[in-house]
Amino acid sequence: MNLSREKEQAFKEALTYLQEAMAAEKCQACGCFHQLVVALGQAFPAGVGPQELRETVEAAKLCLVERQYDCLGCEVCIPPLVVNALTQALGEAVADLEVCPTEKVEERRGWPPLPGAYQVLRYQAPVAVCCLTAEDLAAAVVREAGPEIAIVGTLHTENLGIERLIQNVLGNPHLRFVIVCGPDSKQAVGHYPGQSLAALAQQGIDDRRRIIGARGRRPLLKNLSPESVAHFREMVEVVDLIGETDVTQVLLAANQCASRNPGLARPFEASSILAPVPGYLPARMVSDPAGYFVVYVDRSRGMLSLEHYLNDGVLDTVIEGATAAELYTPAIDRGLISRLDHAAYLGRELARAEESLRVGEPFVQDAAPELASSACGPACHEAGA
Ligand code: SF4
Numbered sequence: 001m002n003l004s005r006e007k008e009q010a011f012k013e014a015l016t017y018l019q020e021a022m023a024a025e026k027c028q029a030c031g032c033f034h035q036l037v038v039a040l041g042q043a044f045p046a047g048v049g050p051q052e053l054r055e056t057v058e059a060a061k062l063c064l065v066e067r068q069y070d071c072l073g074c075e076v077c078i079p080p081l082v083v084n085a086l087t088q089a090l091g092e093a094v095a096d097l098e099v100c101p102t103e104k105v106e107e108r109r110g111w112p113p114l115p116g117a118y119q120v121l122r123y124q125a126p127v128a129v130c131c132l133t134a135e136d137l138a139a140a141v142v143r144e145a146g147p148e149i150a151i152v153g154t155l156h157t158e159n160l161g162i163e164r165l166i167q168n169v170l171g172n173p174h175l176r177f178v179i180v181c182g183p184d185s186k187q188a189v190g191h192y193p194g195q196s197l198a199a200l201a202q203q204g205i206d207d208r209r210r211i212i213g214a215r216g217r218r219p220l221l222k223n224l225s226p227e228s229v230a231h232f233r234e235m236v237e238v239v240d241l242i243g244e245t246d247v248t249q250v251l252l253a254a255n256q257c258a259s260r261n262p263g264l265a266r267p268f269e270a271s272s273i274l275a276p277v278p279g280y281l282p283a284r285m286v287s288d289p290a291g292y293f294v295v296y297v298d299r300s301r302g303m304l305s306l307e308h309y310l311n312d313g314v315l316d317t318v319i320e321g322a323t324a325a326e327l328y329t330p331a332i333d334r335g336l337i338s339r340l341d342h343a344a345y346l347g348r349e350l351a352r353a354e355e356s357l358r359v360g361e362p363f364v365q366d367a368a369p370e371l372a373s374s375a376c377g378p379a380c381h382e383a384g385a
Contacts, residue, residue: 007089014085018056021078022063031070036079038063039097049090071157111274112168116161117209118153123274125252126176126261128169132156132194132242134182140247148258150175156185158196158211158219166196166224166232172301173235173265173273177257178215181241181250201238205229228268235265285368287311288342290335295353297363301305304353308336322357324350341368 003011021027021036040057043049071077071355086094107113111123119142129152130143131343140150155161169175184194196214197342203212205226211219221229241253267273267368289311296305298320310318317336321327327350328343337343345368356363 003089010085010088011053011090012163013142014054014089015052015081017082018060019079021022021082022060024078026074027078028063029068030072031067032072032077032079033060034064034067035062036082043094043097043207049260053086062080063273070160081320082382107167107272109176111171112151113171113272114164114167116153116164117156118151118168121145122147122150123172124174125258126174128165128175128178129153129254129256130155130178130180130182130194130197131250132180132182132184134245137182137245137247137250141250144247144251146251146258148261149254154182155180155193157195158193158214159191159221162197162200162211163221163223166228168223169236170228170232170268171272173267173272175236176262176265177237177239177254179239179250179253179257181244181253183245184242197238198240198242198355201233204233231266233341235268264343266269282341286339286341288337288339290338290342291316293331293336293346295349295363295365297353297357299357299360302357304350304357306350307332322354324354 008153021033021100025034036055041061044054044057047056048054083094083097086097087300095337108115112118112120119138121142125148127149129138129141129149131141131152131154133154134153138152138154141149148200151168153165155165165178169178178197180194180197182194184192192215196211196219199213199219200211201213205221206212209221209224209226209229211221237257237324239253240256241250244250291308291310294307294309296307298305302329303322304324305318306319306330307315309315309318317331317334319327319330324347328346331337332343337346349365352366353363355361
């Protein structure tokens, strides 16, 4: 293969980068490098392209170990450097090689439908916070988040990462804002997920599903329909705080977004949206075969007391403690509760009793919600009051 001096140099550079990735343990287990090796193998089968490249790719296949992550998000990612150099040497056909893992991930039931590096805080809140590569900032936002923040996560790639972000945001019609903050990737060549997300919000995608105006080498949203991208752009505002690492500023922005929340978005696929179940009371009371409880507040001793009676009225256990958890834990361990509705009722009453002890208000044990009179003992259970 005859190449000009310039192209020859770019070709050698590509091989050097490839060998660098082959020697790096982190790349051997990384989805980006796996994807590059597969893509090069497919683009240059036997008899196609420079033999030296084919031989290096074959050698690279032997270096791969079991994939441990999709993309490590390194500041300088080697596979895009390989593709850039090869593009210079061999032409534009190489530029479209996939070097990031882009397999479609199976959606699951519920929200968020796709896995990722995020933490869910609440469903019915209007703000998602994307901290780009700043995991420490994401942790701080999670710690200090108010009720306006639904989900906090990081984002490392401008293709797979943005695809998943959009799908997860579209799965919750309460979400109307995505705040993008933290430092964008600093690669000279490679991923710019923050800039790409901001560009997507402003300009959308072209006919090849490439984000218009994105600086990354692979801003392709292959697994998203143009309709879903359009819906995201119409319904969700991307707030550009790229570079901001001060948690206070991020929380302030979240607050400002919430103050102008336009309300529920039009669902993209109504069938996949999690609809709240309206609450209701049980139609009839079913006694717990294990017996019933009486809760007392013993103010003179600063204690709560839980008496357990068998259904024939015989007391078989008394539990004492200062908090609800200290009472219900032994009750569960001893098998004194056999029904979930009874456990829920006991938890509620013990929490009320604990609060009554704390604030000094009288405590009256409520009947189970479906009954006019309690099946769990006498109506008033204040001892030493
Ligand atoms: S992100 Fe790039 S440089 Fe980092 S481990 Fe993966 S392939 Fe290697």
